[in-house]
Amino acid sequence: MPTSSTARPTTPPTLWAARGRHVGSAAEDTVRHTLERLKDSHAVDDFLELPEEAPDDRAAGPGPRIFEARWKAPGAVTVRARLILAPGSAGGQEWTLLAEAEEAWEAAWPSPATMFWPDDPDVTWDRDVATGLRLRGINTLPDDDKAVRRLLKESGRSPWNIHVVVHEAMTPDHRGRMPLADRLPPGLRHLVVEHRAAPQQLRVVNWALEDFGVQVPRGGAVVLPGTPAPPDYAADEYSVRSVFLDGSVPTDLIAAVTAFAALPRPLPDGAEDALTALREDWRLLTLEEELDRERKLVAMYAEALEAMTQSRDLYREAAERATEALAAYRESAEAAPAGPPPSTTEAPTPLRALTRTLDRFRTARAPRPEAVRRDTAHPSPDPGD
Known part of the structure; x- marks a missing residue:
């Protein structure tokens, strides 16, 4: 089982978050045109492209491009979303998309990805950053066993998207080649990476998944926990024993993916800063806001x-009180008799001088002990005697 970190903040119920890579060209133009089209059709209330900020290191290239958009989910629930585009380490441009609603997020709501990207299979914005695989299609595992193990280990460590491994008990026909994304609620279609294992690959698949504490049943499927795993993840609850790839709706698998997506998962690296920016650096304000x-x-x-x-x-x-105290000190210092010269073995300091002066002032004002005892022993005669 992957290490679970309770120290990490978890995804709030109002949040939808995803990360991917656009492998084509002109990603900014694609996002801009999609937002303009949806604003014209009133699917998006408004959007804003933030001015590009110069990077601290000019040698690192241009800074990220940021788009903000606001729309209404069913029930007049306001959704605020922020898309960050940055050059990818493997080419293309990586994008991070966070959307937060005024209420708990519903899987039946439209996917925030389709508010920024066209829902067109020919536009290649839907690549998983960890594996390079598609979010909206079926990804067949490679034939080489080492490549399978390497790919599944990368998938098991991926914290952003949801990875699902499906084992084909027998090679399906065209009816069994329908992607799981097409059957999921709209809000989950762009969060899931579907892996398909051929009938003879079950052993190598389960060997690769041992480190994550999960196994794929023969002819079934499993939802990988990601790293770190959600605190409430239990492998048995997100494992499906049978997935019939005959064109029927995989109800149990859809339920498992939906339940996993609803878990409070630990925020991936970078998501906490992006969420803070979404909440505290939001620029697309209404007149009332x-x-x-x-x-x-x-x-x-x-x-x-x-x-x-x-x-x-x-x-x-305080200054007035200090002035009064200084004046009183000067008056007392002038009224006090001259004391013995300071000791040659102890260097005088202003604090010691002030203390000695005040002591002399108190001694000069106080009655002598001998006079007090004399007055007590021989009281003055009463004028009446």
Whole structure:
């Protein structure tokens, strides 16, 4: 079983997150045209392309491109989404997409990916970053055993998308070649990578998956936990014993994928920063949001001004008290008799000098002990005696 990290924050129920790679050209133009088309058809309320920021290291190339979009999910639930495009390490451009709704995310809602990318199989934006495989199709495992083990280990460590391994008990016809993505709820279609193992590959597949604590039943399927695994992941609950590849709906497999997607999974590396930027650096504001932000700024400035005013008054009061204390010290120092010269073995300091002066001042003002005892032993005669 992969190591589970409870220290990592988990995905909030309002969040939809995915990462992929666009392997074609002109990814920015594709996103821009899709948003313009959907805005014209009122599927998207509004969108914004943020100005490109110069990177700190000019040798690293251009900075990422960021698009923001806002739309309404069924029930008039507002969804805010942010797409980040950056050059990919394996070519093309990698994209990170986070969408957050005002309520808990529903799998039946439209996929946020289709708000930025065209839902066209010929546009190659749907590549998994970890494996390079497609999100919307069937990915047949390679023939070489070493390549199978390497691919499945990479899939098992992938934390962003959901990887599903299906074993074909026998080679299916065209009816069994329908991708699982086509049967999933819309909100899950662009999160799942489907791997297909041939009938003779069951042993090598299960050998590769031993490290993740899962196994594929013969003629069945399993949802890989990812790394780190969700805290509530149990392999038996996300393993399906039979998947009939005869054109019928794989109800049990769809239920397993849907349940796994609903788990509070640990946020992958980079997702926490992207979520913070989505929430705190959001630029696409409505008029009401602009007014609310200005009111909050005015209130913040008023509080800061009040704090500065209070600090100034406290400083002034402290300065006045310090001046009074200094004047009293000078008066007491002038009234005190001259004391013995300072010791040659101890270097005088301002603090010691002040302490000695105050001690002399208290000694000069206090009555002598001999006078107190004399007055007590021989009281003054009463004028009436």
